[in-house]
Amino acid sequence: MNRATSEINGILLMNKPQGFTSHDVVAKLRGILHTRKIGHGGTLDPLATGVLPVFVGGATKAADFAAAQDKEYVAGFTLGLCTDTQDVTGRTLRTSEKKVCRAEAERVLAGFLGPQKQVPPMYSAVKVNGRKLYDLARKGKEVERPARDINVCALELLAFDETARRGSLRCVVSKGTYVRTLVSDFGEALGSLAVMHSLVRTRAGAYALENCRTFDEVERAMDDGSIQDLLLPTDSLFPDFPAVILTDEGAERIVRGAVVFPRQAQGLPEQENALCRVYHGGRFLMLGQVRRLDKGGLGLFVYKNFR
Missing domain, CATH: 2.30.130.10 (PUA domain)
Structure with missing residues (x-):
């Protein structure tokens, strides 16, 4: 490892591509940056894209602070369908033919604002009795999960096609909130069903999507020696x-x-x-x-x- 590489330190904002886990992003960057001192602040499912803060060097000690901050998402949803993963990647469990109008969708959605309890999905990394739920789910097992305190700080219906029964919503949520569970619960509250078909994290704490980088940009910066210029200082995590x-x-x-x-x-x-x-x-x-x-x-x- 050369001296320049060993001194890389700070926060790299990545636009996570669809199909990658957060760990996949870290693994790929570990190879590009030639460092093992790297971690992420806030897990995104493979289906999701958007803001993933990656911490390099001494900044890795700040990753927990990023994970604890509020996040903003734009989620696409489809009504009339329920899957075991609560998104379109899962196995269909139930269907519903109920029609929903926009006014009803907006009225029901408003009821999800504020502090509340949320039961995490079986397909999640939450541990119950020391075992990750998704390991149990993949074996066809379902266990009781304690509800967790979350806060939905903002929630709005951005678009809704009553005929296609598809729409999108913007939400700002606290740490530990599963947006696909929020979508699923929204569908149940409508007397219908719902799955998430897309998810973009548009903000994580103070970090916005428009400031994020791609793998190609990072590789070019490594090649021309300007990689440190892409990284934000650690104190940018604490503007307040x-x-x-x-x-x-x-x-x-x-x-x-x-x-x-x-x-x-x-x-x-x-x-x-x-x-x-x-x-x-x-x-x-x-x-x-x-x-x-x-x-x-x-x-x-x-x-x-x-x-």
Whole structure:
């Protein structure tokens, strides 16, 4: 591995192609970038396309933060059909001939807004008693799955063809939400059935689809030595966290794990447990957390290092 390759660090926004799993994307990039220090932030099914943040080098330690952020999707759905996977790749279980008008679809869809419980599908990577559900599903087994807390932050019907019984919807959802399950539940609530026939992740946290790259672009950048220019800095993942600028003394203290006092940290939030981006000399160092000191007052502590 040459020196330039070993120093690749940051967040690569990929437009995941259909037919690839998230792990497939990481495996292919591992070969292109010649590094094993790489991971993704938020799984997409093979059917889906769109935003997949990929973390390289020290940025891999930030992948869990990306997975926890809200995501935006555009999902295509077909009414009158139910499959074992809740999308068009599965085996048909039931059909329905019920006709649905747009007004009814919009009324029912509005009922799915907000915090709610969702039962994950059998064809998912969720584990029950230590076993992944899709492993059981492939053996024809179905087990009881505990419902999980999710939040549907936004939901709108973008298009609906009453005759073809096909449409698309836009949704903004919390971590752990299965859009194909949302589509399936929507169909049941209509008194019909529904499967997802397409899915595009248009945003993951602050990262939008228009800023994503293809494999060809990454390969060209590796060939001409500009690969680092395609990667976003790790702190781009935290645009809503306040920035704290350390003095030389403060930087020296925090890099060895010691508490930093307010006089050494410009912009330190006056709120206990607040997370913030920590900088020194124009360079992002880490995420810090404000905590109360034993002798009173607040101090800045290391929360997460990305070196």
